[in-house]
Amino acid sequence: MSPIIRFDQVTVTALDKIILSNISFALLPGQKAALYGKSGAGKSSVLRTLMGLHAIQSGTVYFQGEPLTSLSVRIIRNCTAYIGQEPVLGAESVREALLLPFQFKAHRHHRPTEAQLMAVLHRLQLPAAILNSKSSRISGGEKQRIALARGLLLDKKVYLLDEVTSALDRESKQAVFEVFSDPQLTVLSVSHDPEWMERCDIVIELETGILNKIERHGNP
Amino acid sequence: METLDIALPQMAILYALCLIPWLLLWLIGLRLSRDLVIGIVRMTIQLSLVGIYLKALFNLNDPWLNGLWILVMLIVADLSILRRAGVKARYFALATFTAIGSSILFSTGYLVALVIQPAHFYEARYVVPLAGMILGNCLQGNVIALERFYSALRKNENEYATFLMLGATRREAVRPYFRDGVKAAINPTLASMATMGVVSLPGMMTGQILGGSEPWLAVKYQIAIMICIFTSSTIATIINLKLSLNIAFNEFDVLKDEVFARR
Numbered sequence: 227m228s229p230i231i232r233f234d235q236v237t238v239t240a241l242d243k244i245i246l247s248n249i250s251f252a253l254l255p256g257q258k259a260a261l262y263g264k265s266g267a268g269k270s271s272v273l274r275t276l277m278g279l280h281a282i283q284s285g286t287v288y289f290q291g292e293p294l295t296s297l298s299v300r301i302i303r304n305c306t307a308y309i310g311q312e313p314v315l316g317a318e319s320v321r322e323a324l325l326l327p328f329q330f331k332a333h334r335h336h337r338p339t340e341a342q343l344m345a346v347l348h349r350l351q352l353p354a355a356i357l358n359s360k361s362s363r364i365s366g367g368e369k370q371r372i373a374l375a376r377g378l379l380l381d382k383k384v385y386l387l388d389e390v391t392s393a394l395d396r397e398s399k400q401a402v403f404e405v406f407s408d409p410q411l412t413v414l415s416v417s418h419d420p421e422w423m424e425r426c427d428i429v430i431e432l433e434t435g436i437l438n439k440i441e442r443h444g445n446p
Numbered sequence: 447m448e449t450l451d452i453a454l455p456q457m458a459i460l461y462a463l464c465l466i467p468w469l470l471l472w473l474i475g476l477r478l479s480r481d482l483v484i485g486i487v488r489m490t491i492q493l494s495l496v497g498i499y500l501k502a503l504f505n506l507n508d509p510w511l512n513g514l515w516i517l518v519m520l521i522v523a524d525l526s527i528l529r530r531a532g533v534k535a536r537y538f539a540l541a542t543f544t545a546i547g548s549s550i551l552f553s554t555g556y557l558v559a560l561v562i563q564p565a566h567f568y569e570a571r572y573v574v575p576l577a578g579m580i581l582g583n584c585l586q587g588n589v590i591a592l593e594r595f596y597s598a599l600r601k602n603e604n605e606y607a608t609f610l611m612l613g614a615t616r617r618e619a620v621r622p623y624f625r626d627g628v629k630a631a632i633n634p635t636l637a638s639m640a641t642m643g644v645v646s647l648p649g650m651m652t653g654q655i656l657g658g659s660e661p662w663l664a665v666k667y668q669i670a671i672m673i674c675i676f677t678s679s680t681i682a683t684i685i686n687l688k689l690s691l692n693i694a695f696n697e698f699d700v701l702k703d704e705v706f707a708r709r
Binding site: 274307308312326331376 | 602604605607608609610611612613614615618696697698699700703
């Protein structure tokens with residue numbers, strides 16, 4: 227099986243500072259990976275580089291075997307969901323936030339039904355009433371799950387998560403773990419949560435932009 | 447009806463009025479003497495030169511010369527917009543020039559050729575001051591639009607990136623900031639139209655009345671100029687922001703740092 231995500235000797239600079247140096251790793255479809263390291267180690271930069279938000283100075287990032295270019299970045303953005311520490315919902319109410327991507331040309335014809343909305347909320351242990359809540363009034367953990375729900379509604383297969391379990395209580399965390407136990411979903415995450423890291427197939431330690439260590443769990 | 451001249455001694459009395467704000471500013475601890483003097487001297491010299499130039503321009507009434515004058519105004523406005531909006535002229539000069547140039551040509555042309563209909567469409571007495579007034583307001587609108595749009599984008603970088611990751615194209619992802627920028631640009635004109643005549647007597651109308659026009663004629667000109675200012679500002683800001691989208695982003699839809707002036 228060929229990797230779905232591959233970093234091949236990738237170096238990234240921003241404002242004349244090296245933020246990633248010669249990074250190489252690969253992720254097969256369905257694999258879960260966690261990046262960890264101190265603040266400023268470059269963990270989030272790995273995710274941002276894959277999303278095409280950082281200019282690559284040298285090396286190549288591959289997604290589904292295709293090098294990252296201005297054309298392929300659209301495919302990456304359409305196939306992946308990014309959920310940050312403080313996810314931006316981008317709409318006033320939770321319902322509008324969930325339906326936001328379906329205003330865009332790319333998803334206009336795939337607007338979910340009410341039943342689909344309810345099902346995804348239930349799956350993530352969110353109450354139906356949250357749909358009418360203001361985005362600014364819900365907790366950080368709820369925001370993260372709404373952002374995740376949006377990814378699920380878009381049927382995304384690749385998830386880029388930045389400390390997603392940090393604001394979740396035990397039950398919500400289990401619901402999130404349950405979602406990602408799906409072997410079809412590939413996850414590249416930034417995490418310091420030992421419980422999540424244990425579930426990952428690959429755990430990568432970064433230090434000041436350099437890949438320090440790769441640990442592989444279970445099947446290679 | 448003749449307008450009364452302001453003789454030189456009276457002009458001196460007028461300048462003396464500035465001593466009051468200067469004194470008040472000084473009393474509250476604002477040391478703005480230098481800025482005040484520079485402002486007054488520059489205004490006097492610039493307007494005197496314009497007076498001399500306009501007199502010659504009106505006497506000659508040559509379409510090419512009028513066009514050249516408008517071109518100079520457009521270039522100065524273009525550079526002024528970009529400097530005040532905090533973006534580099536090297537990247538945006540052509541886009542802004544295209545936006546303000548096309549909107550000024552359209553709205554001034556519309557006003558002069560279809561509404562006022564002087565003997566010659568290039569009549570300097572109409573074309574030059576009207577284009578100048580419309581351009582002056584357009585300038586403000588474009589500064590606000592560019593500044594508001596790009597500062598909102600930089601401030602909400604994460605939100606913009608989220609929209610991209612949710613499948614938005616660049617144009618779809620910038621839409622909320624685009625709308626805010628255009629709204630901020632046209633709001634002052636809208637507010638000014640809504641209160642015109644109640645809160646203030648507009649400058650052009652006052653000028654015409656002082657110049658001896660009938661109030662009713664002055665009112666019609668004021669309405670004409672306001673509609674053209676609004677039309678022109680809207681067209682110019684939309685074209686300007688749209689064109690700038692092809693300049694300010696790299697091929698990955700990320701804002702380019704180098705297009706912004708360092709502050």
